[in-house]
Amino acid sequence: MVVDQPVKRRAQSGYVLMVVLLLAGLMVATTAAYARHAMLDWRVSTASLWVHESRESASSGMAFAKQVLASGGSCGTTEVVAGDNTVTVEITEAGPDERSIRVDATSGQLGSTVIATADVFGLPGNVLPSLTAAGAASVLSDGSAVKLSGKQTLTGQTYAGTLILAKGADITLSDVVVQGAIVSETALSAPPYAEPDEVKLTLAAGARVGPSSVLADCGIFIPDGALTVQAGCSVEVHGVVVAASLDVQGTGSMDSHVVAAQPFALPAGIDRPGLGRSPLDWPSALTCSSFGVARLAFPPQAPPDGELAAIEAFDFPAE
Amino acid sequence: MTGRAQPTAGMTLLEVLVGTVIVSLVVLSAGWALAGANDSKQIHAEEPIDAALIAKEMYELALRQDTSGSGDPPATNAAGVQGLDSLDGASFCPPLAASLAPLSVSDALQWRQDVDVQVFDLANLDAPASEAFAPATDSSSKLYRLTVDVSFRGLAEGTWWWWINP
Numbered sequence: 001m002v003v004d005q006p007v008k009r010r011a012q013s014g015y016v017l018m019v020v021l022l023l024a025g026l027m028v029a030t031t032a033a034y035a036r037h038a039m040l041d042w043r044v045s046t047a048s049l050w051v052h053e054s055r056e057s058a059s060s061g062m063a064f065a066k067q068v069l070a071s072g073g074s075c076g077t078t079e080v081v082a083g084d085n086t087v088t089v090e091i092t093e094a095g096p097d098e099r100s101i102r103v104d105a106t107s108g109q110l111g112s113t114v115i116a117t118a119d120v121f122g123l124p125g126n127v128l129p130s131l132t133a134a135g136a137a138s139v140l141s142d143g144s145a146v147k148l149s150g151k152q153t154l155t156g157q158t159y160a161g162t163l164i165l166a167k168g169a170d171i172t173l174s175d176v177v178v179q180g181a182i183v184s185e186t187a188l189s190a191p192p193y194a195e196p197d198e199v200k201l202t203l204a205a206g207a208r209v210g211p212s213s214v215l216a217d218c219g220i221f222i223p224d225g226a227l228t229v230q231a232g233c234s235v236e237v238h239g240v241v242v243a244a245s246l247d248v249q250g251t252g253s254m255d256s257h258v259v260a261a262q263p264f265a266l267p268a269g270i271d272r273p274g275l276g277r278s279p280l281d282w283p284s285a286l287t288c289s290s291f292g293v294a295r296l297a298f299p300p301q302a303p304p305d306g307e308l309a310a311i312e313a314f315d316f317p318a319e
Numbered sequence: 320m321t322g323r324a325q326p327t328a329g330m331t332l333l334e335v336l337v338g339t340v341i342v343s344l345v346v347l348s349a350g351w352a353l354a355g356a357n358d359s360k361q362i363h364a365e366e367p368i369d370a371a372l373i374a375k376e377m378y379e380l381a382l383r384q385d386t387s388g389s390g391d392p393p394a395t396n397a398a399g400v401q402g403l404d405s406l407d408g409a410s411f412c413p414p415l416a417a418s419l420a421p422l423s424v425s426d427a428l429q430w431r432q433d434v435d436v437q438v439f440d441l442a443n444l445d446a447p448a449s450e451a452f453a454p455a456t457d458s459s460s461k462l463y464r465l466t467v468d469v470s471f472r473g474l475a476e477g478t479w480w481w482w483i484n485p
Contacts, residue, residue, distance in 0.1 A: 017334055017338070020338070021334075021337060021338060021341060024338070024341040024342060024345060025341060027345050028341060028344045028345050028348055031345060031348035031349055031352055032344075032348045032351070032352075034352050049368055049371055052368070052371055052372075052375065053371075056375070056378070056479075056481060059481065060481045060482040061482075063462065063481075063482040063483060063484050064441070064444075064462065064482055066484055067441060067459075067460070067461075067462050067484050067485070068441060070457055070458050070484070071441065071458055071459060071460040072458070073441065073460070080444060080482075081444065081445075082481070082482060083479060083480055083481065
């Protein structure tokens with residue numbers, strides 16, 4: 001028996017097409033995202049030579065800037081060749097004791113920038129201060145200055161001015177009062193000084209040095225010399241003591257900075273009045289070129305306009 | 320037999336057009352991705368990163384060295400590294416890492432690092448003040464230039480150099 005009845009049909013395929021289109025759209029988004037990754041990867045990945053070269057060029061530029069400051073160089077902008085790149089090093093004065101450093105390095109199309117702030121401060125370490133031009137001129141114009149040379153032992157004398165130790169001098173002061181500073185002749189010129197221990201100064205029995213009206217706050221300044229204070233000597237020094245090497249025995253006092261290029265230790269018998277209460281100032285007649293980097297910054301790089309536009313134009317797929 | 324007429328099965332012209340556009344985008348994106356990947360591969364092939372990293376290990380090692388001058392001869396192995404002056408003229412095969420351990424790299428015995436140290440004055444970075452290492456104080460106006468040549472199986476892979484503070 002045949003019964004006439006309506007034929008049942010399935011739903012139309014429009015929904016299938018919609019699903020296919022959505023999947024295709026997802027594929028487009030995924031492929032485009034990967035394409036962008038592949039395009040950027042060779043420029044910014046850590047496996048890119050450009051990344052390494054720009055960073056290392058920036059490091060070389062920073063080494064240059066640090067050495068300029070350490071050597072007492074002046075501010076300015078310098079183009080420095082570092083590796084295969086040219087680095088721009090800019091040092092500016094950010095304050096009386098502060099310098100700002102900016103290093104810009106570019107390799108290929110990728111740039112690295114390092115920004116640092118350096119504190120310039122008077123900490124000798126193995127870097128001895130030097131006389132300023134004004135300080136040296138002040139000594140040279142001191143009419144009461146006495147110049148000593150050769151090997152001499154001076155006993156029981158009083159000097160009312162600066163004692164200048166000539167090159168190669170080997171001087172022993174025994175029971176001597178110097179109403180001024182003791183300065184080596186070499187120190188009157190700019191460093192670097194010729195040879196360490198070129199001058200020898202020995203204090204024996206008793207010695208009083210300073211204060212000086214010619215070189216304020218300077219006591220003994222022989223950055224090219226060796227200072228020896230013999231055991232049993234009673235010593236009193238007013239002002240900074242600077243020498244290439246120090247061998248201090250005896251007793252007494254030194255009331256300001258005591259620095260040397262070579263390691264040394266002061267005996268317990270040497271009083272340091274005022275030391276540790278507050279930072280000691282350095283005499284204005286001395287230049288201290290030491291410095292320390294206080295703050296470092298690695299600012300993020302702004303992508304080029306083309307990349308920025310591509311990033312902004314990219315439409316992420318809807319979730 | 321009775322019944323209503325059914326809509327025609329299939330796609331409209333609009334659906335076909337939209338589908339065509341989407342498929343085109345897929346093809347274009349795939350091409351873009353392949354081109355980018357190809358560029359990346361080509362650049363890496365032209366400028367291999369391996370040699371640069373091997374050279375950089377020597378830079379990191381040099382930064383750790385004392386610059387006062389030890390008087391030691393040029394190093395040929397980790398034990399011989401006794402300050403920056405021992406790197407002047409040094410040659411390492413297999414290459415050394417910054418930690419002084421042998422560098423972990425495939426075919427290590429085929430790689431070589433040749434190191435050179437020169438002294439430059441800050442005022443003239445174009446010509447060396449001294450071709451050989453010379454001690455300099457922290458506050459001097461000198462800079463060291465560390466140059467590292469990297470070779471693989473006797474063939475030069477590249478030369479890299481850096482400025483170093485005394």
